[in-house]
Amino acid sequence: MLIVKKFGGTSVANKERIFNVARRCIEDYKKGNDVVIVLSAMGKYTDELITMAKDINDKPPKREMDMLFTIGEQMSVALMSMAMDSLGVPAVSLNAFQVAMHTTSAHGSARLKKIEAARIRRELDNRRIVVVTGFQGIDKYNDYTTLGRGGSDTTAVALAAALHADACEIYTDVDGVYTADPRKVPNARKLKEITYDEMLDLATSGAGVLHNRSVEMAKKYNVELVVRSSLNRSEGTVVKEGSNMEKLLVTGVAADKDTVRISVIGLEDKPGTAFAVFKALKNEFSKNNINVDIILQSVGREGTKDISFTVASEDLQHALEVLNANKERLTIQDITWNEKVAKLSIVGAGMMSNPGVAAKMFESLYNSRVNINMISTSEIRITVLIPEEDIEKAMNAVHDGFGLGA
Secondary structure, three states: OEEEEEEOHHHHOOHHHHHHHHHHHHHHHHOOOEEEEEEOOOOOHHHHHHHHHHHHOOOOOHHHHHHHHHHHHHHHHHHHHHHHHHOOOOEEEEOHHHHOEEEOOOOOOOOEEEEOOHHHHHHHHOOOEEEEEOOEEEOOOOOEEEOOOOHHHHHHHHHHHHHOOOEEEEEEOOOOOEOOOOOOOOOOOEOOEEEHHHHHHHHHOOOOOOOHHHHHHHHHOOOOEEEEEOOOOOOOEEEEOOOOOOOOOOOEEEEEOOOEEEEEEEEEOOOOHHHHHHHHHHHHHHHHOOOOOOEEEOOOEOOEEEEEEEEOHHHHHHHHHHHHHOOOOOOOOEEEEEOOEEEEEEEOHHHHHOOOHHHHHHHHHHHOOOOOOEEEEOOOEEEEEEEHHHHHHHHHHHHHHOOOOO
16 A cells, blocks of 8 residues: 655654654554655744845745755655654655656746656665655756645645555644634534535635645545644544535635735726736736635726725735736726735535525624625635634634534
8 A cells, every 4th residue: 555644844843743753654654555755844944944035135036945945845854764764664855856846937836747756666666665855846947946835735645646646644733624723713623524626615715724736636636635633643534526425515614814805996887897907917917826816896887897806915015016007008096905804715515506505604794793895606615805803703603603513
């Protein structure tokens, strides 16, 4: 049996935790399994590297940041291999160059294109545990790249797909996927299983357990995931295709404070105006992998209309620069923004066949006196934009409204 195991930064934050992970992986190895481990940088080491870089250069080149970031994962995998050696088990650490993880050249947000599995298979054939750097790759120029937020999850899933692994386990500091963040909703309940689509929508909506790109890849290559904790032995949550699973009305509630609402005021009320606005944004945003999320267009009045949309907080200044540069051409009278907002989402495959879900969500928010600014829906997700100060109250109200508590 071939098992891919991914451990996040908190799981390898210090000597004690490194040895805890080593012993856990050795247990599977001694049962005769082939084991491939994917590691993130230790603890908050990536944040330390960012601080060092910003101390040298306020706007460091993305290529050089990727070169710097690779240090973190290489430290983790080398120390892990040393720990296993001290425990009498042969292990080898490999970075993205040694494995040949080919990516695009978008520094800071590269996408995996191909993994050459020959080196890993050779090491497994020699009965070594293989410890691989997550989060990083190499482009066609043999420059290091990084995969962006949640990149180590994506590395693990990609390796599981390339190696045709029998299992892919994602270890975090929580012991599974919950109906809501248990730190904010005390009675949140752990799910035994969840579909790829539900997990993808929760990840996109702010649930930090898995990154959405890793879930997309797992769905594409049908890699079944198990999310569990490295700090205890409890059963985790299985993420898989949902054809035979019971479809819950609402599976989970997610919140995202990393968002800002931008309003473009006084646009000409004529065909093609919205296209012109978002084409201008797309031309710039696509270069920088910036996503526009909820979009709302007002009813036209006196020949003008307004368009509001949300982007991640870190993309606000870039969006404003693009809009201001095109203000006259797009007939924009004013641009406003609000950073004190948050997105609240409910997700559930059962929504497709059950009417009245939105009404129930809105009733729960009304009963808690939470005002809704914007609304967005899909087949299995409803998202509302609300005041940031109300987000925890709203999460608990909606969670209780749908009876999701333990």
